[in-house]
Amino acid sequence: MTEIFVLAEHRQGQIRDITFEMLTKGKELAEKTNTDLTAVLLGKDVKEHAKTISEYAKKVFLVEDAKLENFNSEAYQKVLSNLTKEHKPLLTMIGHTSFGVDLAPSLAAALKLPLATDCIDLAFEGETLVITRQMYGGKVNVKAKVRKSESYIVTVRQAAFAAQKPNISGETMEVSSPLTEETTEKRFIEYVSPPPGGVDITAAEVLVGIGRGIKDESNMPMVEELAKALGGVLACSRPIVDKGWLSTDRQVGSSGKTVKPKLYIALGISGAFQHVLGMKNSDLIIAVNKDSNAPIFSFADYGVVDDLFKIAPALKDKIQELKG
Amino acid sequence: MDIIVCVKHVPETAEAEIKIDATGKAIEKTGLVFDINEWDDYALEEAVRIKEKSGGTVTAITVGPEDTDSTLRKCLARGADKAMRLTDPKFQGSDSYAIAKILQSTIKGLSFDLILTGALAGDDGYTMVGPILAELLGIQHATMVKKIEFDDGVAKVNRELEGGLEEKTEVKMPAVLSIQTGINEPRYVSIMGIRKAMKKEIKVLGLADIGLSESEVGETGSWIKVEKIFVPPAEKQAEFIKGSPEEVTTKIAEILKSRGLI
Amino acid sequence: MNFELNEEQKEIKRAVREFCEKEFTPELALEFDEKEEFPMALYKKAAKLGFTSMRLPEEYGGQGYGLLEDCIVVEEVCRVDPGLGVAVSLGNLMVPDILLKHGTEEQRKKYIPPLARGEAISAAAFSEPEHGSDITRMDTTAVKSGNEWVVNGSKEFITNAPVADTFIVLCQTDPNATPSHKGQSIFLMEKETPGMEATKLKRKMGIKPCITGSLALSDVKVPKSNLVGELNKGFYYALELFNETRIAVAAQAVGMSQGAFERAFQYAKTRKQFGSPIIKFQGVSFKLADMAIKIEAARMLTRKAAWLFDQGRLDPTATSMAKAFAGRAAMEVTDEAIQVYGGYGYLADYHVERFHRCAKITEIYEGTTEMQKLTIINRLMKTM
Ligand SMILES: Cc1cc2nc3c(=O)[nH]c(=O)nc-3n(C[C@H](O)[C@H](O)[C@H](O)COP(=O)(O)OP(=O)(O)OC[C@H]3O[C@@H](n4cnc5c(N)ncnc54)[C@H](O)[C@@H]3O)c2cc1C
Ligand SMILES: Cc1cc2nc3c(=O)[nH]c(=O)nc-3n(C[C@H](O)[C@H](O)[C@H](O)COP(=O)(O)OP(=O)(O)OC[C@H]3O[C@@H](n4cnc5c(N)ncnc54)[C@H](O)[C@@H]3O)c2cc1C
Numbered sequence: 001m002t003e004i005f006v007l008a009e010h011r012q013g014q015i016r017d018i019t020f021e022m023l024t025k026g027k028e029l030a031e032k033t034n035t036d037l038t039a040v041l042l043g044k045d046v047k048e049h050a051k052t053i054s055e056y057a058k059k060v061f062l063v064e065d066a067k068l069e070n071f072n073s074e075a076y077q078k079v080l081s082n083l084t085k086e087h088k089p090l091l092t093m094i095g096h097t098s099f100g101v102d103l104a105p106s107l108a109a110a111l112k113l114p115l116a117t118d119c120i121d122l123a124f125e126g127e128t129l130v131i132t133r134q135m136y137g138g139k140v141n142v143k144a145k146v147r148k149s150e151s152y153i154v155t156v157r158q159a160a161f162a163a164q165k166p167n168i169s170g171e172t173m174e175v176s177s178p179l180t181e182e183t184t185e186k187r188f189i190e191y192v193s194p195p196p197g198g199v200d201i202t203a204a205e206v207l208v209g210i211g212r213g214i215k216d217e218s219n220m221p222m223v224e225e226l227a228k229a230l231g232g233v234l235a236c237s238r239p240i241v242d243k244g245w246l247s248t249d250r251q252v253g254s255s256g257k258t259v260k261p262k263l264y265i266a267l268g269i270s271g272a273f274q275h276v277l278g279m280k281n282s283d284l285i286i287a288v289n290k291d292s293n294a295p296i297f298s299f300a301d302y303g304v305v306d307d308l309f310k311i312a313p314a315l316k317d318k319i320q321e322l323k324g
Numbered sequence: 325m326d327i328i329v330c331v332k333h334v335p336e337t338a339e340a341e342i343k344i345d346a347t348g349k350a351i352e353k354t355g356l357v358f359d360i361n362e363w364d365d366y367a368l369e370e371a372v373r374i375k376e377k378s379g380g381t382v383t384a385i386t387v388g389p390e391d392t393d394s395t396l397r398k399c400l401a402r403g404a405d406k407a408m409r410l411t412d413p414k415f416q417g418s419d420s421y422a423i424a425k426i427l428q429s430t431i432k433g434l435s436f437d438l439i440l441t442g443a444l445a446g447d448d449g450y451t452m453v454g455p456i457l458a459e460l461l462g463i464q465h466a467t468m469v470k471k472i473e474f475d476d477g478v479a480k481v482n483r484e485l486e487g488g489l490e491e492k493t494e495v496k497m498p499a500v501l502s503i504q505t506g507i508n509e510p511r512y513v514s515i516m517g518i519r520k521a522m523k524k525e526i527k528v529l530g531l532a533d534i535g536l537s538e539s540e541v542g543e544t545g546s547w548i549k550v551e552k553i554f555v556p557p558a559e560k561q562a563e564f565i566k567g568s569p570e571e572v573t574t575k576i577a578e579i580l581k582s583r584g585l586i
Numbered sequence: 587m588n589f590e591l592n593e594e595q596k597e598i599k600r601a602v603r604e605f606c607e608k609e610f611t612p613e614l615a616l617e618f619d620e621k622e623e624f625p626m627a628l629y630k631k632a633a634k635l636g637f638t639s640m641r642l643p644e645e646y647g648g649q650g651y652g653l654l655e656d657c658i659v660v661e662e663v664c665r666v667d668p669g670l671g672v673a674v675s676l677g678n679l680m681v682p683d684i685l686l687k688h689g690t691e692e693q694r695k696k697y698i699p700p701l702a703r704g705e706a707i708s709a710a711a712f713s714e715p716e717h718g719s720d721i722t723r724m725d726t727t728a729v730k731s732g733n734e735w736v737v738n739g740s741k742e743f744i745t746n747a748p749v750a751d752t753f754i755v756l757c758q759t760d761p762n763a764t765p766s767h768k769g770q771s772i773f774l775m776e777k778e779t780p781g782m783e784a785t786k787l788k789r790k791m792g793i794k795p796c797i798t799g800s801l802a803l804s805d806v807k808v809p810k811s812n813l814v815g816e817l818n819k820g821f822y823y824a825l826e827l828f829n830e831t832r833i834a835v836a837a838q839a840v841g842m843s844q845g846a847f848e849r850a851f852q853y854a855k856t857r858k859q860f861g862s863p864i865i866k867f868q869g870v871s872f873k874l875a876d877m878a879i880k881i882e883a884a885r886m887l888t889r890k891a892a893w894l895f896d897q898g899r900l901d902p903t904a905t906s907m908a909k910a911f912a913g914r915a916a917m918e919v920t921d922e923a924i925q926v927y928g929g930y931g932y933l934a935d936y937h938v939e940r941f942h943r944c945a946k947i948t949e950i951y952e953g954t955t956e957m958q959k960l961t962i963i964n965r966l967m968k969t970m
Contacts, residue, residue: 011485070491073455074464096451098485101443102467105452106459108421114547115421117450131548134556135448136337140344140351141556145549155451158486185464189492192482206585212338216611230586242506248488255484263585270338284583286576287562291339295556302579303562304572309613310935314569318577322586397597512608513601515636515649522594 003036005092018095020163023056044069054170065177073102074186096155115153120160138295197249206232212239213268226316253278267308271296325380325437327371331364333392334447360395363442367503369510372403381405400521401513412530417543424456429534439500454502467502606666615667618795633704647702652896657837664841668944673796681708688815709750711741722767728757737806747784747799767821774812781806792943832909836888839912839948846923846941884912906958916945
């Protein structure tokens with residue numbers, strides 16, 4: 001009986017959520033395909049993690065090595081290649097994260113196994129893996145077949161599956177590290193934290209999130225005033241940070257902050273999943289976008305299909321009027 | 325430093341209305357404006373900046389039909405020295421894996437110190453051309469790159485991680501670096517650039533020139549076969565507030581009030 | 587015959603379009619329309635990319651293209667915004683053109699490169715309070731005194747006057763010449779020359795970011811070396827110059843029409859009345875078709891005139907036809923654009939009314955439409 005591998009992801013002592021999300025989906029797939037669910041955990045001094053993860057999977061392969069302390073695709077790829085060759089898992093699930101995208105494609109190419117990236121759903125039709133993923137910034141979904149293979153690799157989008165804790169107590173099996181020497185071509189140096197800014201958007205109760213629809217830096221004062229009128233602060237999508245109009249600590253989303261304010265007003269934000277990941281759990285979401293098909297409207301509680309340059313100033317005036 | 329930049333010509337869809345075409349496997353492309361993929365735009369700019377600082381050449385390569393020339397010309401106008409287009413009817417239906425193979429079989433014959441790609445393409449979002457290309461070429465890679473420094477045979481890069489964190493990683497050169505947006509501010513195309521670009525030739529190669537077999541490219545050479553595309557089912561749909569700005573904001577104010585937000 | 591732009595021209599169009607669409611935001615357009623100020627930062631940015639010196643030779647810092655390529659740029663900037671577009675494209679108006687034809691090498695070297703690079707702004711002063719369409723006599727006089735000319739008079743409606751560094755001024759140098767236009771000459775003047783004073787004209791109908799002013803000249807001392815070309819040839823130089831620059835005005839008109847049309851077209855697709863998008867009503871869609879016809883016709887006339895000029899076969903009839911037709915088309919198209927928008931079109935925030943206000947100037951400056959018709963008919967009378 002073959003198995004389904006889930007590569008556990010952890011960083012700075014924390015197991016990342018994607019691990020449990022994949023383990024949950026992996027369990028479902030394992031049941032359907034009559035295979036075993038195996039978590040693969042690589043690291044240094046991570047027995048605690050192994051224990052936590054063993055509550056989600058039947059088996060945990062634990063590979064401990066000082067060389068695996070921090071993620072390094074060169075080292076990870078060697079270890080995973082060996083395990084894959086030896087166990088021939090039906091499927092290996094890796095997070096579609098900055099770790100996963102650095103690892104999965106070259107691993108797949110090296111093993112000549114087909115890879116499907118950024119999957120939001122997975123199913124087996126007979127022996128064929130069928131995946132769902134998105135294109136055009138989430139405007140359409142794609143259902144695709146993965147080339148038939150004995151073994152598949154996928155990367156899984158964060159938050160695509162909800163994590164559920166099953167009633168399992170799996171066993172941890174220590175596997176000796178195949179790394180005999182330090183990796184020579186790639187070396188982790190250090191983590192770099194962004195310089196702390198003045199505002200902590202994760203602590204704000206009201207956030208006015210602005211996106212590329214804001215068009216020009218000269219429009220910033222207008223939205224700033226709206227945020228002020230609402231007693232909140234500005235947050236933004238990634239392009240605003242890329243352009244340097246707001247500092248990195250204002251970015252909401254997968255590569256920014258996760259926020260959960262009482263009110264999130266999204267102005268000119270299309271709703272790409274990387275952004276939505278960071279704000280979808282806000283208590284109340286109001287989106288203003290001139291495109292009625294913008295994905296943001298599937299996450300918002302209220303939507304306004306209109307020009308933000310009309311709505312935002314009018315809203316500011318209205319709030320100020322009410323506040324007197 | 326001789327740098328190769330892999331670029332893709334993609335439709336701009338953030339503000340466009342998207343329709344699914346008659347095959348049900350692709351979107352209707354007529355009426356969409358095509359341009360260089362956003363991530364590749366940053367990659368090209370980074371390559372040109374490296375060249376401006378330390379000399380060398382920049383070669384832009386794309387896999388695509390003839391109309392992708394406009395993206396290549398844009399690269400030339402923005403500072404690339406050479407451009408190559410890999411075009412063949414047999415390339416149709418290639419996914420990122422097949423594209424990476426096509427690129428690899430071309431690039432392996434070129435001399436280079438560094439290859440830059442975008443982290444992903446805004447249309448299909450596969451996020452895999454760069455690292456697969458590296459693996460096939462037998463060299464290292466780093467993805468989600470937001471900063472590059474060079475030091476004695478290595479590139480020290482900052483990779484973007486989740487939650488605002490970055491990691492600094494050292495990669496042996498030559499390497500493939502996949503560039504994340506925000507690494508720089510891409511320049512506009514200038515008239516001087518266009519004049520220079522028009523004097524340069526775009527080299528066109530087909531399947532026969534790159535030494536791959538038909539089965540290695542196109543749909544048969546791909547991992548992924550699209551079955552159908554569809555508009556994502558809305559998990560939830562916002563309640564739309566309609567009317568004039570006055571009416572809309574009055575309604576919003578009521579909602580905020582009812583929730584004690586004002 | 588070939589009616590298509592070549593690849594290079596298409597690239598030029600794309601580059602300008604990308605620049606303008608990112609830089610000329612609707613909000614900026616509204617802001618400058620309101621504050622009536624020259625968009626200096628934008629002008630410099632556009633100049634740095636070569637957009638404002640298309641038809642100036644490379645040896646003077648220009649791009650070495652022809653008038654046709656210049657028209658492509660002018661059309662595109664005005665398409666994105668008529669006010670900012672005109673302001674940016676007229677930043678270095680006429681001075682380089684006249685110096686290239688009639689200036690000395692010294693004058694060219696001194697004045698053209700800064701204008702080509704966007705480091706300086708120029709103005710061309712012909713019109714006077716009493717002389718607009720008819721400039722055969724100038725009240726502004728230049729009287730020789732030793733090695734200098736002393737200029738007195740006043741000029742009206744001078745584009746860029748309050749912000750310009752370099753001026754050309756048409757003066758009466760021989761008051762007794764008959765006919766009087768045979769006694770006119772053009773002089774170069776630099777800003778802040780004692781006796782020169784420019785005042786800004788406010789509350790224009792349109793093209794508000796393009797600053798217009800009056801110029802008062804009192805005992806302005808101009809060195810002899812600032813005479814452009816030959817003495818008493820100024821009038822002829824002016825006519826010759828207009829035959830070139832009027833083609834660019836036609837391109838402004840085409841761009842404004844195109845911009846208003848595209849907005850109206852998009853609006854008609856989304857605005858619903860009686861349960862359907864208004865573009866489904868023939869009353870609206872035929873309007874749009876008529877607009878498209880007029881724009882295309884205007885564009886073809888403009889490109890033909892520019893092409894003739896670039897071939898060295900300047901044809902005043904073609905120039906005047908292009909300017910007269912494109913100007914009228916712009917008025918009609920922008921008017922209909924407002925109509926398609928209904929009440930919203932009447933509001934500044936919806937932008938099309940600004941296109942309409944701006945379009946009017948193309949029927950006035952650099953020779954009114956009536957003057958164009960005069961040119962056309964005079965020439966037809968001679969040849970038919
Ligand atoms: C690895 C990775 C990590 C990422 N991390 C993040 C992240 O953490 N956070 C993040 O936000 N993004 C992130 N992104 C980028 C993400 O994929 C999108 O590109 C980004 O979120 C888009 O931002 P946007 O919605 O502002 O812009 P766009 O997608 O361009 O949308 C602009 C929207 O504005 C609307 N609009 C335009 N004008 C107006 C107007 N006048 N009035 C009203 N509406 C208007 C348009 O209809 C459009 O929907 C990441 C991408 C990658 C690859
Ligand atoms: C915004 C702006 C910018 C300008 N920039 C410049 C500039 O930079 N430099 C410059 O020198 N000038 C400039 N002008 C002036 C412009 O060129 C003149 O306004 C134009 O030539 C018309 O002159 P006028 O206003 O004196 O009208 P008039 O000549 O008085 O004409 C009034 C009306 O009579 C008509 N008319 C006159 N004569 C005849 C005729 N023989 N047959 C039929 N109809 C006739 C005209 O067509 C017009 O309809 C500018 C004007 C404006 C409004």
